[in-house]
Amino acid sequence: MSTTGHEGIDEALSGLEDLADRPVTEHLAVYDAIHHVVRATLADAGRAEGPGTP
Structure with a gap:
């Protein structure tokens, strides 16, 4: 199975x-x-993470 590169989605798709x-x-x-x-x-x-993000 190919992966999406996103662990949570790949786990769900499994x-x-x-x-x-x-x-x-x-x-x-x-x-x-x-x-x-x-x-x-x-x-x-x-939603961005890091300094200066709301």
């Missing part, structure tokens, strides 16, 4: 690796967890 072995009824929870991580990461992406 849940897709065994999706074929899971019952379809569990797929939504996996997708929802990934979606949550991606949204949180994107929400924080615009």
